[in-house]
Structures are given as C-alpha cells and as structure tokens.
Amino acid sequence: MKPYKKIIVFTFLVFSVNQLFANQIADTVSIVKINVLVGLQFDQVRFHVKPGQKVKLIFSNSDDMSHNLLITKPGSRLEIVNEALQLGEKGPSMDYIPKSASVLWSIPVVNPNQTQTLNFIAPQQPGVYPYVCTLPGHGFIMFGAMYVNADGNMPELKNDLNIPENRRLDNNSALNIQHNEHKVNEEKKIITAKPLHPYTPVSPYLYRVFIEGASPAALAVSLPGNLSYCWDASVCKLSFAWSGGFLDNSELWRGKGDALAKVVGTLFFRDKTEFPLSIGNHDGIQVVDYKGYSLINRYPEFHYTLNGFDVYELIMPNNNGTGLIRKFRIPGGNKIVWFNTNPTDGVSYLSSAGKWKNGKLKLLPKQAKDFSITMSRKEGGLL
Amino acid sequence: MIAKSITRFLIGILFCTGMQSLFAQDKSESYRIETIPMPDGLTSETGAVEFLPDGRLVACFTRGEVMTYEPSTKKWKLFAEGFHDPLGILVISNSELLVIQRPELTRVKDTDDDGIADLYEKVSDDFGISGNYHEFNYGPVKDKDGNLFISLNSSSGAGNIRLIVRGEINPLGRENGSNGQMFSNVPYRGWVMKLSPDGVLKPIASGFRSPNGIGFDLDGNLFATDNQGDWIGTSALHHVQEGKFYGHPGSLVWQKGWNKGNPFLLPLSVLDSMRTRGAVLFPHGIIANSPTQPLCDRTEGKFGPFSGQLLVGEMNNERIVRVMLERVGGELQGACLPFFEGNGLRKGNNRLAFGPDGSLWIGQNSHGWLGDQGIQRLAFTGKQPADILNMNLTEKGFELTFTQPLDESTATNLSNYKFSHYYYKYQSLYGSDQFDKQNVPVTQVEISNDRKKISLTLSSLKPGYVYELSLGTIKTSNGDDLANKIICYTLNKLKAGTF
Numbered sequence: 001m002k003p004y005k006k007i008i009v010f011t012f013l014v015f016s017v018n019q020l021f022a023n024q025i026a027d028t029v030s031i032v033k034i035n036v037l038v039g040l041q042f043d044q045v046r047f048h049v050k051p052g053q054k055v056k057l058i059f060s061n062s063d064d065m066s067h068n069l070l071i072t073k074p075g076s077r078l079e080i081v082n083e084a085l086q087l088g089e090k091g092p093s094m095d096y097i098p099k100s101a102s103v104l105w106s107i108p109v110v111n112p113n114q115t116q117t118l119n120f121i122a123p124q125q126p127g128v129y130p131y132v133c134t135l136p137g138h139g140f141i142m143f144g145a146m147y148v149n150a151d152g153n154m155p156e157l158k159n160d161l162n163i164p165e166n167r168r169l170d171n172n173s174a175l176n177i178q179h180n181e182h183k184v185n186e187e188k189k190i191i192t193a194k195p196l197h198p199y200t201p202v203s204p205y206l207y208r209v210f211i212e213g214a215s216p217a218a219l220a221v222s223l224p225g226n227l228s229y230c231w232d233a234s235v236c237k238l239s240f241a242w243s244g245g246f247l248d249n250s251e252l253w254r255g256k257g258d259a260l261a262k263v264v265g266t267l268f269f270r271d272k273t274e275f276p277l278s279i280g281n282h283d284g285i286q287v288v289d290y291k292g293y294s295l296i297n298r299y300p301e302f303h304y305t306l307n308g309f310d311v312y313e314l315i316m317p318n319n320n321g322t323g324l325i326r327k328f329r330i331p332g333g334n335k336i337v338w339f340n341t342n343p344t345d346g347v348s349y350l351s352s353a354g355k356w357k358n359g360k361l362k363l364l365p366k367q368a369k370d371f372s373i374t375m376s377r378k379e380g381g382l383l
Numbered sequence: 384m385i386a387k388s389i390t391r392f393l394i395g396i397l398f399c400t401g402m403q404s405l406f407a408q409d410k411s412e413s414y415r416i417e418t419i420p421m422p423d424g425l426t427s428e429t430g431a432v433e434f435l436p437d438g439r440l441v442a443c444f445t446r447g448e449v450m451t452y453e454p455s456t457k458k459w460k461l462f463a464e465g466f467h468d469p470l471g472i473l474v475i476s477n478s479e480l481l482v483i484q485r486p487e488l489t490r491v492k493d494t495d496d497d498g499i500a501d502l503y504e505k506v507s508d509d510f511g512i513s514g515n516y517h518e519f520n521y522g523p524v525k526d527k528d529g530n531l532f533i534s535l536n537s538s539s540g541a542g543n544i545r546l547i548v549r550g551e552i553n554p555l556g557r558e559n560g561s562n563g564q565m566f567s568n569v570p571y572r573g574w575v576m577k578l579s580p581d582g583v584l585k586p587i588a589s590g591f592r593s594p595n596g597i598g599f600d601l602d603g604n605l606f607a608t609d610n611q612g613d614w615i616g617t618s619a620l621h622h623v624q625e626g627k628f629y630g631h632p633g634s635l636v637w638q639k640g641w642n643k644g645n646p647f648l649l650p651l652s653v654l655d656s657m658r659t660r661g662a663v664l665f666p667h668g669i670i671a672n673s674p675t676q677p678l679c680d681r682t683e684g685k686f687g688p689f690s691g692q693l694l695v696g697e698m699n700n701e702r703i704v705r706v707m708l709e710r711v712g713g714e715l716q717g718a719c720l721p722f723f724e725g726n727g728l729r730k731g732n733n734r735l736a737f738g739p740d741g742s743l744w745i746g747q748n749s750h751g752w753l754g755d756q757g758i759q760r761l762a763f764t765g766k767q768p769a770d771i772l773n774m775n776l777t778e779k780g781f782e783l784t785f786t787q788p789l790d791e792s793t794a795t796n797l798s799n800y801k802f803s804h805y806y807y808k809y810q811s812l813y814g815s816d817q818f819d820k821q822n823v824p825v826t827q828v829e830i831s832n833d834r835k836k837i838s839l840t841l842s843s844l845k846p847g848y849v850y851e852l853s854l855g856t857i858k859t860s861n862g863d864d865l866a867n868k869i870i871c872y873t874l875n876k877l878k879a880g881t882f
Binding site: 038065089111138199214215234249254257291293300 | 422508539752
C-alpha cells in the first residue's frame with residue numbers, strides 16, 4: 001500500500017511538472033496559475049521558469065480571506081515577512097508590501113473570489129525565488145518557491161526545504177480512519193498513526209457529525225462488534241446502519257470542516273418508511289420533536305415526542321451480531337402503536353410483542369410501553 | 384494532522400525569529416503568560432473555556448471533547464464527548480453545563496455523580512442548519528433575568544448547502560445576487576437569538592456575518608463582535624439591541640414581515656440607513672483582523688487596573704485587545720488598543736475566561752484559518768502597568784486617562800500626539816480600505832494636576848470616523864515607557880456642544 005501510494009504521488013508530480021513545461025516553449029510566456037487552499041496555503045507551492053523568460057502569474061483568491069503575493073530575492077522571505085509586520089498601522093494602506101529592494105514583484109491584496117495577474121521577466125540569475133503572502137501572520141506558512149534555472153531541476157518534493165513543511169508530505173487521510181474498538185484492519189493495513197482523542201474511544205460511543213444521507217443534525221454511533229448506525233435528530237429516526245467499521249472523520253476534522261464524515265464499512269440497513277412508528281391512526285401526520293439522549297452503560301437512549309407522546313429508543317447489537325436490536329419505550333401511550341418497515345430496507349424483523357401484518361407490527365398500548373425490534377441483515381441483502 | 388504540523392512549524396519559526404511586531408512592548412513585568420499543559424492525544428483546538436464553581440477549568444474542543452482541568456494538580460479529566468464543533472459553554476453547576484454545538488444548544492449533565500456526563504438534553508434547536516461549513520454557533524450568555532443569548536454565523540458563499548437541511552429553505556439572497564457572499568438560506572443565520580426561560584427561541588438582532596463572541600458588560604449591555612469581510616469594512620464590536628440590523632444583508636430575509644425582496648439588491652443607501660454602526664471598530668491590520676469573545680473584567684482589580692472594561696481575543700495576532708466604552712449622545716462608543724501582545728502569547732485567541740484568582744485563561748484555536756491551539760493563562764503580577772486607562776471624547780477633542788502619573792515634559796509635548804482619522808466604507812466588497820485618511824493636528828495639550836489626565840484639543844472632529852492616535856515617547860513620572868503607543872477611537876457621535 002505505502003510504496004504504491006508513493007508511486008502515485010510521484011507520477012502526479014511528473015505529470016504536473018510536465019504540464020508546466022508544456023506552457024514554456026522558449027520565448028513564449030510561461031503561464032503560472034496560483035490559487036489558495038484552505039489553511040493558508042497556495043495550491044502551487046513551487047514552479048519552474050527559465051532565466052529571462054516572460055512569466056504571466058495569475059493569482060486567484062479562492063479563499064474566504066484576503067491575501068497578497070510577493071516574490072522576493074532568494075533567501076529574503078522571512079526578512080520581508082517581518083518587515084511587513086513592522087508596517088503596523090500602515091500595513092493596510094500599503095497592501096502589507098514593505099518598501100524593500102528584496103521585493104522583486106508584488107500583487108497587492110486580492111479579496112476573496114478575485115483574480116489579479118502579474119507579468120514579469122524572470123531573473124537572469126538562476127536561483128530559488130520565494131513567493132509569499134505578507135498579511136499579518138500569513139507569511140510564516142503561506143509561501144512557495146519559484147525555481148529559476150535552465151534545466152528545470154527541482155529537488156524531490158519531500159526534500160524541498162523551500163516549500164512549507166506540511167506540503168513536503170504525502171497526506172494520508174487513511175491514517176485518521178476510525179475502527180470500532182480500534183482494531184487494526186489486517187486487510188487494509190490501516191495503522192492509527194496519531195491518537196484521535198486523549199483517550200481510546202471504546203464502543204459504544206458517538207459523534208454528532210455531518211454525514212451523507214442524513215440531515216446536518218445527525219448522530220453516528222459506534223457499537224461493539226463492528227456495527228454502527230446513524231440516527232438523525234432532525235427526523236428522530238434510525239436512518240441507516242453499517243458493519244465493518246465506523247467513520248473516517250479526517251476530512252471533517254481538517255481545516256474548516258467543509259466536509260462529511262465518511263462511512264467505513266458496508267451499509268446493511270436504510271430506513272425507507274415515512275416514519276418507523278405510528279401512534280393511533282397510522283395514516284395521519286406524525287409530528288416529532290427531538291429531546292436528547294441519556295447514556296445507559298454508554299449506549300445512547302434517544303428521547304423524542306411523537307404526536308406529543310414520549311418515545312425512547314435504545315439500539316444495541318443483536319444477539320448474533322448480524323444486526324441491531326431496537327428497544328422502544330412509550331410509557332404514556334394509550335393508543336395502538338404501529339411499527340412500519342419496508343421490504344427493501346435490507347433487514348428481516350422479529351419483535352418481542354405485537355402482531356405482524358404486511359410488514360407492519362401492531363402493538364397494543366400496553367405492549368408499546370416496552371418492546372423491542374430485532375433487525376437482522378438479510379442474506380445477500382447488501383444495500 | 385495538517386493543522387498540527389502547521390502549528391509545530393509555526394511555533395518553530397516563532398522561536399527562531401522572535402516574531403517582532405510594532406506593539407511588542409515588554410509587558411511581562413505587569414502580566415505574565417503561562418502555557419497550560421494539554422493532555423496527550425488531544426487536538427486542542429479550543430472551542431470554549433469557563434470555570435466551574437469548584438475552581439476547575441472546563442474546556443471543549445473541536446473533536447467534541449469536554450474536559451475539566453484542576454489547576455492545583457494540573458490533571459485533565461474527560462467530562463463529555465461527541466459534540467459537533469462545540470464553541471461555547473455556560474456553567475450551571477459542577478455537574479451541569481450548557482454547550483452550544485452546530486446542531487443545537489445542549490444541556491449536558493452528570494446525573495449519577497460518577498464525574499461523567501450521561502444526559503445530553505436538547506435545550507433549543509429552533510434554528511436552521513444547512514450543513515454549510517460556516518454555520519458556527521456561539522454563546523450562550525445569560526442576563527440577570529435568566530434569558531440566554533446565542534449568535535449564529537451566516538453561511539459561506541465559498542461553501543454550499545446540503546441536500547437535506549434542517550429548517551425552512553429561503554433561497555432569496557443567494558440565487559441572483561449574493562455573488563458568493565455570506566448568506567442565510569435557513570432561519571436565523573446571521574442573527575443573535577434570545578432564549579427566554581419559557582423555552583422560546585426568538586431572533587432579536589440581524590446583520591451579523593461571523594459573530595464569534597458574545598458577552599455582557601457590567602451594566603448588562605450585550606455585545607457581539609463581527610469579522611471583517613463582505614459588507615464588513617473592518618471588524619467591529621456591536622452593542623446588540625433588540626430589533627436592530629448590524630450591516631450584513633443576508634440575514635434580513637428572516638426579518639418578520641420582510642417584503643423588500645432580495646436584500647443584496649437593495650440600494651446601498653437603503654441598507655445603510657437601516658444599519659446600526661459598530662460601537663467600536665477594530666481597524667484591520669492595526670488592532671484586530673479577527674476578533675472573538677468580548678469578556679468584561681469583573682475581577683475588581685485582581686487582573687489589574689482595567690476593571691469594567693472589555694477584553695477581546697484576536698485570532699490572527701498574538702494579541703488580546705482591550706476596549707473602553709462610554710455613552711455619547713445616548714449610544715455606546717469608544718476606543719480599542721492592543722492590550723497584551725507577544726511575550727509568549729500565541730495566536731488564535733478564541734475564548735477568554737477569568738479564573739477564581741483573577742487570571743485570564745485563553746483558549747486558542749485555528750479551525751482552518753490563522754491561529755494556534757491550546758490554552759494559556761495571563762496573570763497580573765501586581766506591578767501597575769503604565770498604560771492608557773481610558774480615552775474619552777470631549778467637546779473639542781479627547782481626554783486620555785493614564786494608569787500612572789506622567790512625566791510632564793514629555794506628556795505636554797504636542798509632537799507626542801499624532802492623530803489621523805479615516806473611515807471604512809459600507810459596501811458589498813470584502814473589507815474596506817481606509818478612506819479620507821488625514822492627519823488631524825492637535826492644537827493644545829493640557830495636563831491635570833495629578834498628571835494622570837491629558838486633554839487634547841483637535842483642529843476638527845467628524846462623526847463617522849476612526850480617530851487613530853499614535854503616541855510618541857511619553858514617560859511616566861517613574862521614567863517608564865508606556866505599554867501602548869496606539870489607540871483607535873470610533874467616533875460615531877459628537878458630544879453635544881462640540882465646536
């Protein structure tokens with residue numbers, strides 16, 4: 001897995017370098033496009049041009065904060081960054097560009113969603129010319145390197161001291177994948193490189209997360225036995241369940257959180273009912289209101305109201321690990337309760353009480369005070 | 384992972400270069416910074432810091448942990464987990480907290496006295512969430528009548544909304560016309576909300592872009608900061624009052640009875656006439672680029688001579704800002720200065736709380752923007768700082784009050800007071816330049832008998848401008864340098880009888 005990954009990264013590099021070269025036929029203009037990534041980074045942290053070559057640098061600020069871009073003499077980045085800081089209250093009106101012979105070219109402050117172009121002729125003197133954003137604080141991490149030389153030589157990315165440290169690495173998001181009970185998955189050779197928390201989460205445990213297939217108010221719960229489920233607090237129901245892992249939160253936890261947690265494992269259940277419970281007239285409108293959850297031996301017991309009746313739901317692995325057991329309580333109910341299913345939801349059902357008819361379970365008010373539904377994955381019933 | 388390596392790298396660089404800055408006076412004699420050891424394995428992007436009645440610190444972190452810290456033993460302990468981007472805590476008791484997270488305001492409680500929370504009860508989720516990454520929620524803070532206040536970020540035009548959202552969708556203001564600016568497609572994004580003790584959550588003030596910080600002063604006035612960006616020329620401290628609009632148009636679609644269509648397409652003059660200006664503007668690149676929580680110094684002197692003033696965190700600089708307010712023409716306005724700078728303080732100063740001993744605890748965060756991680760503590764050493772205590776508007780200029788008597792010869796030298804004024808334009812663009820920037824000559828300087836007050840007469844005073852004062856080499860009567868050489872006064876209203 002690891003060497004393979006390196007090859008991919010290397011190939012990608014060669015490819016992008018070639019792409020740059022494709023724009024650099026002698027005596028023509030070399031076009032360099034630089035964007036901004038989340039977390040104060042240029043998307044291109046280095047590029048190559050030939051001495052004396054015409055360069056057109058197009059700087060697009062795709063970030064949600066303002067940036068500038070200065071190209072300095074070799075080795076002058078930190079000196080310029082500190083001079084920009086010294087501008088103090090004069091900084092804004094000077095676009096944070098210090099008056100210094102070490103600043104060769106500059107693009108003033110570019111606001112979000114704006115683009116500015118800089119045309120210049122590359123120095124005759126070969127060397128590594130830093131480019132940097134000098135807004136206060138940015139310059140220590142937001143920079144890159146323009147390599148000026150005849151033959152296009154650049155060091156290997158991982159050894160390139162002229163680019164930010166975090167960009168010398170191969171970002172392996174797999175390192176953050178979470179498995180129930182932190183088991184190492186032999187097949188995928190996933191090793192948890194760095195702890196995710198100051199403790200080792202022991203199932204059952206949960207996160208409120210952004211996750212595909214549920215509202216932004218979802219909860220994801222890891223159960224013992226490598227089972228997991230998503231319960232959606234907006235609609236007060238078990239939305240889906242999966243086995244074989246829990247979540248990969250690496251994207252969600254990186255930067256600004258503009259991402260979803262990824263399900264690790266295989267989905268075996270997805271709710272396809274309007275709502276799994278009906279109270280009284282089961283064709284009527286079901287109004288739900290989420291109340292919260294209590295932890296009972298670390299298992300969350302959800303509490304919501306359904307048409308004004310308190311409902312509690314606690315979900316555990318079923319006895320043979322092939323699915324879930326859902327323990328419901330409707331202590332104050334005085335009406336017939338229906339539990340609704342859909343034949344294509346991936347599981348087969350058993351109940352502790354009531355009568356099944358056409359995929360619906362009918363429970364008398366007394367039975368509905370405390371009942372359980374066992375859901376087992378159907379053979380070959382992968383979703 | 385990236386954040387961590389960036390941070391490490393940053394810290395490395397900071398130690399190498401000594402990160403100088405204009406205002407980096409050595410204040411270590413009056414205030415001392417201390418870094419709190421964080422537990423191994425914690426990604427300490429700090430969402431809130433508060434204190435429990437028993438003196439323990441309680442803090443929450445981006446990955447959902449709520450932990451307590453006993454200062455005497457330096458021991459951390461997990462209290463609760465699983466929150467989605469918790470960014471605020473209100474302490475109810477040693478075993479009960481209110482925590483704001485992305486989906487709701489949650490009551491978290493240890494009901495069986497084992498030290499671990501077991502009840503996570505919804506207090507209110509009566510607002511929309513679209514899944515847009517920028518929909519951070521802040522607060523709660525409590526007034527004397529038991530009302531809670533929270534503030535809700537606008538959604539980012541750089542992000543999207545999810546297919547499944549919570550709450551009604553109103554695309555007005557995003558389709559055709561917001562041009563990638565912050566927007567409010569689900570209820571009350573960009574509003575400050577009031578939760579009354581009967582459980583009703585009500586929108587009370589609109590026009591916020593990113594109100595990452597809400598708090599009261601000693602008189603019970605509510606304040607929220609907002610962050611420079613589209614429609615926000617420079618970051619501001621707003622005096623939040625019910626029914627007022629603070630400038631960013633996106634949130635207006637949720638104003639009761641709104642019938643003016645897409646707010647982004649209203650004439651600028653109409654929006655401008657609706658808006659309430661910031662009580663204090665934080666000039667961008669000078670005082671703060673990303674201000675956070677305003678915290679009132681209620682320590683009655685334990686933290687030094689600034690009791691009753693507001694301290695405000697700053698994300699982009701190694702700085703805590705100090706704000707002094709006064710009422711002029713019926714409205715609050717005032718001045719800000721860099722209170723504590725560098726000297727070991729990191730960036731990302733997101734949350735503030737006073738400990739029982741009167742020291743200021745600072746929770747740090749970057750969350751994909753500029754910042755650092757961890758918690759630091761700033762303690763008053765007892766040595767009186769030599770600093771500006773107050774800046775007040777007069778009919779003909781300003782009166783400065785200092786913490787210590789000044790050396791008369793340097794303090795009465797006119798050339799030691801350089802004023803400029805400028806204004807920030809209200810516009811849809813991201814931020815604003817300084818307009819009509821001009822020097823304002825000081826024509827007269829007077830010193831009080833106790834040599835602590837300086838009255839400055841200016842050649843002119845104009846409302847709607849920031850008055851930035853740069854001090855020259857003024858000494859105290861002990862021969863000390865002043866801690867601050869810059870202060871910015873937001874002049875919204877003139878005193879009656881001016882000129």
